[in-house]
Amino acid sequence: MIVNMSDNATEAEIEHIIERIREAGYQPHVTRGTQRTIVAAVGSGRRHEIEALAVAAGVDTVVPIAQPFKLVSRQVKPHRSVVNVQGVPIGGDGVVVIAGPCSVESPEQLLSTAQAVKKSGASLLRGGAYKPRTSPYDFQGLGVEALKILRDASQQTGLPVVTEVMSTEDIDLISEYADMLQVGARNMQNFALLRKLATAKKPVLLKRGPSATVKEWLLAAEYLLSGGNPDVVLCERGIKTFETETRNTIDLAAVALARDLSHLPVIADPSHGTGKQSLIAAVSRAAVAVGADGLIIEVHPCPERALSDGPQSLDFAAFEKVMRGLSEPLRGIANGHA
Ligand code: PEP
Ligand code: MN
Numbered sequence: 001m002i003v004n005m006s007d008n009a010t011e012a013e014i015e016h017i018i019e020r021i022r023e024a025g026y027q028p029h030v031t032r033g034t035q036r037t038i039v040a041a042v043g044s045g046r047r048h049e050i051e052a053l054a055v056a057a058g059v060d061t062v063v064p065i066a067q068p069f070k071l072v073s074r075q076v077k078p079h080r081s082v083v084n085v086q087g088v089p090i091g092g093d094g095v096v097v098i099a100g101p102c103s104v105e106s107p108e109q110l111l112s113t114a115q116a117v118k119k120s121g122a123s124l125l126r127g128g129a130y131k132p133r134t135s136p137y138d139f140q141g142l143g144v145e146a147l148k149i150l151r152d153a154s155q156q157t158g159l160p161v162v163t164e165v166m167s168t169e170d171i172d173l174i175s176e177y178a179d180m181l182q183v184g185a186r187n188m189q190n191f192a193l194l195r196k197l198a199t200a201k202k203p204v205l206l207k208r209g210p211s212a213t214v215k216e217w218l219l220a221a222e223y224l225l226s227g228g229n230p231d232v233v234l235c236e237r238g239i240k241t242f243e244t245e246t247r248n249t250i251d252l253a254a255v256a257l258a259r260d261l262s263h264l265p266v267i268a269d270p271s272h273g274t275g276k277q278s279l280i281a282a283v284s285r286a287a288v289a290v291g292a293d294g295l296i297i298e299v300h301p302c303p304e305r306a307l308s309d310g311p312q313s314l315d316f317a318a319f320e321k322v323m324r325g326l327s328e329p330l331r332g333i334a335n336g337h338a
Contacts, residue, residue: 013058024049071225086160091265096294100126102309104146116316147177198227238273247275267294
């Protein structure tokens with residue numbers, strides 16, 4: 001860790017930092033430049049105590065010398081990456097919306113959804129063919145039949161498709177049909193899957209695991225980049241907390257944090273992130289406000305009949321409303337004077 005002192009740091013402030021670095025278990029190494037002083041904390045100690053020095057008097061910044069992740073890090077590549085999915089750039093100027101049903105259920109269900117979400121401004125189509133379900137008795141997806149339905153809907157609407165791959169065995173087959181491969185939250189640390197996807201010639205949508213730290217999430221992305229696949233989009237989809245009113249707790253700070261730490265595009269999933277139709281509009285706006293490069297939203301022609309995730313799926317009218325709400329201005333700051 002490096003503590004950069006500010007230009008006008010006093011000798012007493014520098015001495016204090018040296019002392020605190022020792023207390024935290026590190027050896028301080030001081031470099032005095034003409035403009036400013038840098039104090040390196042060398043060895044191993046209590047890292048958080050050094051991080052906290054960012055708010056000590058006379059300190060400009062505290063920077064780790066190295067992150068455990070490298071290729072995904074902005075220290076290695078400061079400029080933001082844009083991932084191109086069949087002509088749709090994710091991570092550029094515009095917010096990209098991916099929409100579609102949780103599961104592909106029939107050609108009519110998928111095509112009508114694809115047409116509706118396209119009309120409302122979505123630029124990619126989602127739909128699960130292989131579903132990771134908590135219970136083995138729940139609908140598991142239509143498999144290859146769903147892949148064909150996805151491809152047909154894609155051809156008819158021009159929307160590229162993203163679908164989940166759960167197993168290394170399915171990668172080649174799914175790659176024949178899909179434009180982007182999703183790694184589901186439950187598979188974020190399936191290292192065999194990540195290693196094989198690193199050699200697949202398809203962009204990957206990497207969901208954050210429900211119990212994964214941002215660092216673990218970025219290290220999962222590091223598997224993909226270090227194995228040769230630079231086209232990775234991160235997706236925050238909510239984590240497990242003590243809250244029971246929402247299905248997961250969507251961590252919007254992690255969207256901003258991941259974009260600070262990494263050059264990769266980051267999108268948010270308000271559907272799995274909340275589990276509630278009524279919260280999708282608000283959370284989508286919030287995600288865009290914190291800098292999300294896109295959203296992935298579940299849409300179904302008739303959510304009450306959906307074979308999976310109906311309670312969090314929007315019908316076409318509600319999705320249209322969410323899309324319109326995305327470009328409404330935020331409220332102004334109230335002037336506190338009466
Ligand atoms: C999904 O996208 O339908 C899904 C199962 O997502 P997650 O892996 O985030 O639960
Ligand atoms: Mn779902």
